[in-house]
Amino acid sequence: MNVIGLIPKSNKNAESNLPSLNWYDTTPNYELSLDQFEVYALKRLKVLRKIEQIKMMKVTPDIIRQKLDQIIKQEDLTDHDMDEASHFILRLSYCQTEELRRWFLQQEAALFRHRLQALTEQQLAHAVRKYAQLQPIAAAEKEKYRDALLQFTTPVEFQTAQFYAVPFTQALSLLATRQCFLRAGSAYVPQSKVLTILEAKFRTDLARFLALLANAGSFQAAQDAEASRIFPLLKNMHRALVQPREQQMHLPEGQVLTADNVEQFTSSMPLCMRQIHAGLKADHHLKYQARLQYGFFLRGAQLSLEDALLFFQRHFQKVTNEKFQKEYAYNIRHMYGKEGGTKDGRKEGQLGYGCSKIIGGLVAPSSANEHHGCPFKHYDEQNLHRLLQKLNIGDEKDRREILQQKKMQQYQLACLKHFEVTHPNAFSSDVPMDNVGNHPNAWFQASVAYQSKFQSTSNPSQPPKAVSP
Ligand code: SF4
Structure with a gap:
């Protein structure tokens, strides 16, 4: 060791x-x-x-x-x-x-x-003594300022609570909101408010x-x-991606991603994958980086190898069967660990690119027919705003908040906000939210689970309805 x-x-x-x-x-x-x-x-x-x-x-x-x-x-x-x-x-x-x-x-x-x-109150008093080196004021001093202190506490709390005289510089936020008594450079703070000081x-x-x-x-x-x-x-x-690489995604029971229904699941995909899918439909093709990003994502979402081959071949309409088998099928099989060994250590069924790799580890898309990357990072503000509007994501205030996160270069938080806006109350439910904003597959899994949970008249064998149009 x-x-x-x-x-x-x-x-x-x-x-x-x-x-x-x-x-x-x-x-x-x-x-x-x-x-x-x-x-x-x-x-x-x-x-x-x-x-x-x-x-x-x-x-x-x-x-x-x-x-x-x-x-x-x-x-x-x-x-x-x-x-x-x-x-x-x-x-x-x-x-x-x-x-x-x-x-x-x-x-x-x-x-x-x-x-x-x-x-507990006792532990807090101990923490105040130990970490802020504060001692409660003596009973006589507390009594002396009774009237003043009662303006900041209830009579019951006054009787039982201890008060601390703190240099006022340590209690600025309490002073600003008039929550303590100030005298001769000391702020008199009841124990219940001392948290702020600590x-x-x-x-x-x-x-x-x-x-x-x-x-x-x-x-x-x-x-x-x-x-x-x-x-x-x-x-x-x-x-670092904090989710173990071996962790796999699971769709709710009875839901299976196939070559036939990927389209119906796109509303549960994060923006990066929705955009790649839209690019695939528009161009009937995907360039190398987008093929990898989307291919690994679909594999992580449990699309089988056979369905992945079928799915991509159907969409690559301009490519002959021979060319598809020669130029693309090998790569898809490789993604599933069926060809060429496991060069990057991937095993069958493991997750694809995490957000940190998509945001910071890929060469940024440089032309209109390159669809890989993260829209929150790689689109300019105007384009991103237009896209959010087009997809009807949130109201104008929500969109402004998402753009604000982008401006602050908090791309993953912008993505998380996108999730929050399109999945109300998800966080307070038991939908598995771990790693949403860290990994596209986590976003997808949480979205599908959310749809499954909140669809009142759903047929569980069917994919969920769109979260946003
Ligand atoms: S933050 Fe991650 S999941 Fe969200 S759009 Fe960007 S790359 Fe995709």
């Missing part, structure tokens, strides 16, 4: 008795194998991406809490060492650029807030550490000979 550090196992938060809260103020000090290094980081990345995804959805705070608890447990971030190590690995990876630092900070702060909200402090500290790491050239330092095994991992972590 490759060991990157030889250090004693940590004392598992014995003192604090706060299993799920960590300020990450001490560097982890225990042994970790190279395999663990990668697995831990990917698990945290999955949680952070889920947080980003959830923030895009219009769901109630209860559902947000429930979904986050679920993913945190599923990815073992309830384990203190795993939580701590994965945070520091991603901290090093995400200090690379301003944009990555901002993203990491946002998601980590949201995760921290979620954990704070789950603390979160603000967490953000400030993490932002400072990330900036320090970046300025100290820590990321570049990871290139040295000793750390050469982890440097590529750190460098590319933010592009």
Whole structure:
């Protein structure tokens, strides 16, 4: 096993008795194998991406809490060492650029807030003491300011709650919304509002550490000979597809994709695949990159090899049977692992290109008859807007929000928004939403499952109706 550090196992938060809260103020000090290094980081990345995804959805705070608890447990971030190590690995990876630092900070702060909200009163009081070094004011002082404090709390809370005198600079958001009493440079804050202060402090500290790491050239330092095994991992972590490659897509029971019904499933495809399909119909042909992108997608959606051959041959109307067999059939069989070995490690039935590859790993389409790529990335704003209008995706406000994400280069979030707009309440249902916005097949699977679930008069053997025209 490759060991990157030889250090004693940590004392598992014995003192604090706060299993799920960590300020990450001490560097982890225990042994970790190279395999663990990668697995831990990917698990945290999955949680952070889920947080980003959830923030895009219009769901109630209860559902947000429930979904986050679920993913945190599923990815073992309830384990203190795993939580701590994965945070520091991603901290090093995400200090690379301003944009990555901002993203990491946002998601980590949201995760921290979620954990704070789950603390009991006693745990919160402990956290306030430990992390913000704040002590509650004495009973006499509380009594002295009774009238003023009662303006910011109920009489019952006043009787039972502890109050903290905090330097006003730490309570700016509470002051701005008039939620605390200010006197002589101190903000008097009831315990129930102290979460805001802890979160603000967490953000400030993490932002400072990330900036320090970046300025100290820590990321570049990871290139040295000793750390050469982890440097590529750190460098590319933010592009990682967090879904295991082996994971396959499953359509709801009774639904099977065939050469005859692909057309009827197009309304459940993400925009990239819809556009390739539209290009295929218009040109009766697809260029190499689009053939691969769409072919692997269809394979991931469980279209059989025989149906894939039939499907493409039917659409390539201008190509003779002989030419199709010679020039295209081999490639399709190769995609299914039936020809030429498994050059890129693919096995039969595995998924195709993920969003990060489509967005950043393919040569951008350069002519009108090249249909591969991601419309959110590769179309200009005008074309994308026109397409959204043409497909009747959302109302004008929704379309503006999608375009806004594109402007901010958040292409996958734009795609997620597209899903949200065309599948109302999907997120609060039990439709499998994992990796929507990360992988076209996940988008497809979630859309088909959604249609299947919410079609009241459906015949389960039939493909779903269009989500949007
Ligand atoms: S974000 Fe991914 S799934 Fe969505 S359109 Fe782009 S490549 Fe396709």
